[in-house]
Amino acid sequence: MGSKGAYQLPLQTISLVVGFMVWVILSSLMPFIKEEIALTSAQLAWVTAIPVLFGSVLRIPVGYWTNRYGARKLFMISFVLLLAPVYWISRADSFADLVIGGILLGIGGAVFSVGVTSLPKYFPKERHGFVNGIYGIGNLGTAISSFGAPVVASYIGWSNTVMSYGILLLAMAGLNFVLGDRQETPVKTPLGQQIKDVSRNEKLWLLCLFYFLTFGSFVAFTVYLPNFLVSHFQLTKVDAGMRTAGFIVLATAMRPVGGWLGDRFNPFKILMLVFAGMTVAAVLLSFSPSMHLYTVGCLTVALCAGIGNGTIFKLVPLYFTKQAGIANGMISAMGGLGGFFPPLILTTLYSMTGHYAIGFMALSQVALASLILVIWLFYQEKLHLAANILENTVEAIVVTDTDGIIRSVNPAFTAVTGYSAEEAIGRKPSILKSGKQDKSFYEALWRSLREKGHWQGQIWNKRKNGEIYLEWLTISAIRNDAGEVKYYAGMFSDIGKAGEPTGNTG
Structure with missing residues (x-):
């Protein structure tokens, strides 16, 4: 690791923290916002899901632009652009205002692709999984907002709380201007060519599915929990925020642990345990249990999702040595999309049936399908290894x-x-x-x-x-x-x- 890598890792990780803090402003403050802006349950679901959708889709071009122009410029531009939705949402008084602001908030989630594209340039390949795990700790930004924003809003109001994020954005834009690497090595392979190269590898689509489930569960529960805990269990807004923050902290802390486990054991065996755990937890949640059992189910999802996130990004450098940036972008985009659909599906099912059981049962079935696919991939790898030995x-x-x-x-x-x-x-x-x-x-x-x-x-x-x-x-x-x-x-x-x-x- 060069001297540049020594400070690029903490700089870009802190930048991700701030990006994710802004990304989840709407879901973190929704218990306050809906008291002043009348929203139906469907509108509420869309307002919290739209930043996730656009943040996910933008990850692919942001990863490509990072390769061409460097992390310094991308972080700076992203933080400056985020000032617009922060100001707009702070003045919002309608559903339409929240939707427009939410679209631009997606930039905060898209910056995830900046670090996973840039940081591997500063470290040897055998450390890429660990580096991505450390960078992934930036997920704590969602915990900080989920816990901190309701506390601040209870004193100064949600509008002023949103505006206060502008100070953080200006500070991080300036920090990247001063400390960002001005000589980052550019990669000028056309975007279409990079996508074509990685899309031919069937493992890309399996890793996309796995990350769709693990990171998608993390994002979905982050978005869904604050409002659900208030409406279903009658918790206070601050208590709901603290519990959501606990979920996020556990999932985030497990991410580097997942990378560490992937270094020392077969990553596919780790993913088998991850998806088995998620299957059981989702079945438990589908029975609408008491607060105690509901907590056990949610924390099990957090544990498995965090470990899965770290293990999956341990696998990426093994299969995509020449296109790690675009592969990371596509896989992380699918993870974000995994957080977009569940809240909408849960809301729709709740309006139709009066409970969330079918939605959680669907999660268990997707986790079970992923478990079967991981087992298949594990044995395919063993057969591939045997064939390679025979051939060579x-x-x-x-x-x-x-x-x-x-x-x-x-x-x-x-x-x-x-x-x-x-x-x-x-x-x-x-x-x-x-x-x-x-x-x-x-x-x-x-x-x-x-x-x-x-x-x-x-x-x-x-x-x-x-x-x-x-x-x-x-x-x-x-x-x-x-x-x-x-x-x-x-x-x-x-x-x-x-x-x-x-x-x-x-």
């Missing part, structure tokens, strides 16, 4: 079934024998017989396989072109879980062309 090992490998029919060979097999995979698969290894070993040699070989499960030694074989060569061969029996032999795997290499055949030396 320097020794020739041939796999037969118990009838002696060749089922698989690797490129080294072709290099040694001259037979392509198409020519070898479906035939028997006898195509390689040189005729130099007698019947007793092969009887001893099979006796060793049956009794010991393996055989190794020197053997004369014949290439496709008729040339006789000496190889060192190891054959192993491959058994299933029941202990039954299903395949035989032979590994061999050419060890010379002179000498006489020898027997089993294993």
Whole structure:
């Protein structure tokens, strides 16, 4: 890590904190705003969801612009632009005013793409997951607003509270002007080309789904909890804000923990636990439990969502080394969209049924589907690893079934024998017989396989072109879980062309 990275990480993390503080102004202060501006339940849901929607969509172009122009300019411009909706909302007196201001507030959520695009340039690849986890602590900005804004509003009113955010925005714009990196390395690959490159990788869409659920749950609960706790459990606005802040703090604190766990264990196993936990928690919430059990369910969602967020961004650098910026932007955009839809769906279902059970049950089903997909991806990775080993090992490998029919060979097999995979698969290894070993040699070989499960030694074989060569061969029996032999795997290499055949030396 260079000296620039040493202060870019804290600078950009603090910038994200301020961006997220502004992003959730409307949801944090909604219990106060709706007392002065008449809103239907549907209008209330739209007002709190619109900043999430536009903040999510803007993350893709913001990530691209960061690559071209650098984090310094993007943070500065973003904070200056955010002054407009802050002023507009502070003077709002209608639903339309809140919608217009909310659209521009989306810029506060979009700045997430600035850091995940810029910061990896200052750190080695093996630390990108950890760095993204630390930067993700900027989510605390939503906790600060959820907890702090209602407290301040109870003293100076919600309008003046909104205006006070302008001071923070000006301060951070100035801080980035002074401390931002003026020589950040630009990346000028066209946006369309970058999107085309990453969209071909099916893992991108799976990671988008996973982040849609984990970060989406975080955002959705942040938006939904303050008003729900007041209306459903009759808590005070400040108490609801504090409980929401507790949810946010736990989820945010778990984000670097998720990255840390992903460093030390298989990330897919961590995600299995994450989605299993979310499935159980959502089922619990769907039964409209008491305040105590509701708290347990919400905190379980916070724990799993936070760990999941950190683990997912540990995986991104593994699959997208050349397009990490745009991949991060697209995945984080899907996460934001995951926070846009649930509050609207919950509100619609509540107006239709009088409770939120179906909405939470839907969350449990999406989490369960994600769990199944992670398990599938985990085993796909293992198969891919096995295939890579088979393809890239320097020794020739041939796999037969118990009838002696060749089922698989690797490129080294072709290099040694001259037979392509198409020519070898479906035939028997006898195509390689040189005729130099007698019947007793092969009887001893099979006796060793049956009794010991393996055989190794020197053997004369014949290439496709008729040339006789000496190889060192190891054959192993491959058994299933029941202990039954299903395949035989032979590994061999050419060890010379002179000498006489020898027997089993294993």
